[in-house]
Amino acid sequence: MAVAGAIIGAAIGGWLNDRYGRRSTILIADFLFFIGAVVMASAPGPPLLIVGRVFVGLGVGMASMTSPLYISEASPAKIRGALVSTNGFLITGGQFLSYLINLAFTKAPGTWRWMLGVAGIPALLQFILMMLLPESPRWLFHKGREEEAKAIMRKIYPADEIESEIIALKESVETELQQKGSNTDKISITKLLKTKTVRRGLIAGVGLQVFQQFVGINTVMYYSPTIVQLAGFASNRTALLLSLVTAGLNALGSIVSIYFIDRTGRKKLLVISLFGVVISLGLLSAVFHETTSHSPMVSLQETSHFEDFTCPDYGEAINGRAWNCMKCLKASPDCGFCASATDKLLPGACLISNDTVKDTCHQESRLWYTRGCPSKYGWLALIGLALYIIFFSPGMGTVPWIVNSEIYPLRFRGVCGGIAATANWISNLIVAQSFLSLTQAIGTSWTFLIFGVISVVALLFVLVCVPETKGLPIEEVEKMLEMRGLHFRFWEKRNARSSSSQQEKGQSA
Numbered sequence: 001m002a003v004a005g006a007i008i009g010a011a012i013g014g015w016l017n018d019r020y021g022r023r024s025t026i027l028i029a030d031f032l033f034f035i036g037a038v039v040m041a042s043a044p045g046p047p048l049l050i051v052g053r054v055f056v057g058l059g060v061g062m063a064s065m066t067s068p069l070y071i072s073e074a075s076p077a078k079i080r081g082a083l084v085s086t087n088g089f090l091i092t093g094g095q096f097l098s099y100l101i102n103l104a105f106t107k108a109p110g111t112w113r114w115m116l117g118v119a120g121i122p123a124l125l126q127f128i129l130m131m132l133l134p135e136s137p138r139w140l141f142h143k144g145r146e147e148e149a150k151a152i153m154r155k156i157y158p159a160d161e162i163e164s165e166i167i168a169l170k171e172s173v174e175t176e177l178q179q180k181g182s183n184t185d186k187i188s189i190t191k192l193l194k195t196k197t198v199r200r201g202l203i204a205g206v207g208l209q210v211f212q213q214f215v216g217i218n219t220v221m222y223y224s225p226t227i228v229q230l231a232g233f234a235s236n237r238t239a240l241l242l243s244l245v246t247a248g249l250n251a252l253g254s255i256v257s258i259y260f261i262d263r264t265g266r267k268k269l270l271v272i273s274l275f276g277v278v279i280s281l282g283l284l285s286a287v288f289h290e291t292t293s294h295s296p297m298v299s300l301q302e303t304s305h306f307e308d309f310t311c312p313d314y315g316e317a318i319n320g321r322a323w324n325c326m327k328c329l330k331a332s333p334d335c336g337f338c339a340s341a342t343d344k345l346l347p348g349a350c351l352i353s354n355d356t357v358k359d360t361c362h363q364e365s366r367l368w369y370t371r372g373c374p375s376k377y378g379w380l381a382l383i384g385l386a387l388y389i390i391f392f393s394p395g396m397g398t399v400p401w402i403v404n405s406e407i408y409p410l411r412f413r414g415v416c417g418g419i420a421a422t423a424n425w426i427s428n429l430i431v432a433q434s435f436l437s438l439t440q441a442i443g444t445s446w447t448f449l450i451f452g453v454i455s456v457v458a459l460l461f462v463l464v465c466v467p468e469t470k471g472l473p474i475e476e477v478e479k480m481l482e483m484r485g486l487h488f489r490f491w492e493k494r495n496a497r498s499s500s501s502q503q504e505k506g507q508s509a
């Protein structure tokens with residue numbers, strides 16, 4: 001329901017952004033966050049809990065597209081990417097922090113009410129602080145409030161850049177008036193698609209958002225407890241610790257992106273990121289294939305050692321001799337595998353899966369498996385998981401949001417960013433709703449392989465359709481899209497790029 005709310009929030013957010021401004025939209029999102037948190041914390045039962053989730057989702061959807069846009073429009077071109085990346089880092093860092101806070105609250109009475117309720121505090125804080133911040137100067141300018149816009153720009157930009165920024169903004173608003181003698185009150189989809197620059201921007205922006213979800217980040221995250229079990233760290237405590245580690249790696253990756261985004265560029269970061277994602281998915285697919293095809297046997301002798309705990313499905317099976325660990329785990333969610341005490345790869349026992357049995361298994365210093373089977377190569381899966389997150393986070397994790405905040409012509413920026421963010425949340429829902437059926441139908445290994453193939457397609461897409469927007473004044477991105485639709489060349493020499501952008505500047509002056 002939260003993701004469903006986010007889809008709607010992102011769609012409405014685009015319109016709100018163009019109509020009422022970035023600042024007002026963020027204030028509205030904060031209000032929704034706050035209401036959602038309070039409703040959830042005080043919910044007497046599931047129905048209100050769900051209503052609260054929807055409110056929070058609406059806020060998430062709105063904020064997800066508005067914050068990058070607001071930051072990007074209020075930043076000098078040179079450090080624009082870094083500042084939007086910082087937004088990404090604060091999100092992933094915030095997730096890390098929320099795990100820590102939840103860990104602390106597991107000791108408090110009324111646990112979940114506190115966990116859900118504290119989310120209202122940052123919302124309230126941001127609402128108050130946001131009142132002290134100005135509106136995006138670009139949006140003000142676009143709405144004809146030039147003097148206000150100039151006053152704000154004087155505070156943000158170094159003195160020598162203000163004039164050229166204002167000239168570029170004026171031009172962009174004038175082209176808009178030329179293109180259509182009307183005010184931009186009505187924006188229809190056909191009008192968006194008929195405008196060449198917008199169409200090209202949308203292809204890059206929406207494509208990146210969809211691929212961000214379809215390279216399988218949430219599926220990999222979902223399997224991280226399994227992967228840790230495969231690697232032989234089989235206790236429950238490690239699962240919580242693990243979410244801390246993965247969240248920490250994710251946050252660390254975002255810091256990397258802050259440093260490189262304006263130096264290396266958006267496109268190179270995306271390419272490197274996808275390259276790493278493809279390799280990690282290949283590794284994960286291979287390891288999962290190995291563990292499922294070569295899992296340890298179930299031994300009648302070992303199982304009868306835990307007499308009362310034999311898993312019914314195994315006890316009733318006709319040819320129990322042919323059972324291996326994988327067969328035992330797949331037979332029923334109530335079955336678990338207690339590995340041999342001498343070597344986890346030797347035949348073990350197929351037992352009922354509950355806490356008593358798990359403890360009994362551990363007491364004999366054996367390893368307990370419920371999600372995956374013991375394997376020689378389990379640790380490789382752990383490396384695959386870590387590599388995936390480290391590569392995903394600084395590239396595919398943050399760059400789609402950055403590109404979407406700077407690629408559209410000013411007058412369409414809200415609506416187009418909204419469309420792309422909506423596409424992101426819809427893809428999120430599709431992947432989340434389908435991957436479990438997918439793994440049941442074709443197995444985990446093939447599922448990862450499919451995500452790997454999608455990532456290769458994403459790599460080609462980035463190489464061909466995504467323009468490099470590093471360091472370009474926002475208004476010049478539009479000119480670049482006007483000139484060419486495909487963007488094969490991206491390993492340009494630094495001085496070649498800077499001289500060409502100087503030429504453009506010369507023309508516009």
Ligand SMILES: *[C@@H]1O[C@H](CO)[C@@H](O)[C@H](O)[C@H]1NC(C)=O
Pocket residue numbers: 308309352354355356357
């Ligand atoms: C686990 O299953 C065994 C066998 O059915 C039972 O004796 C035990 O009480 C169960 N423990 C828990 C915590 O449910």
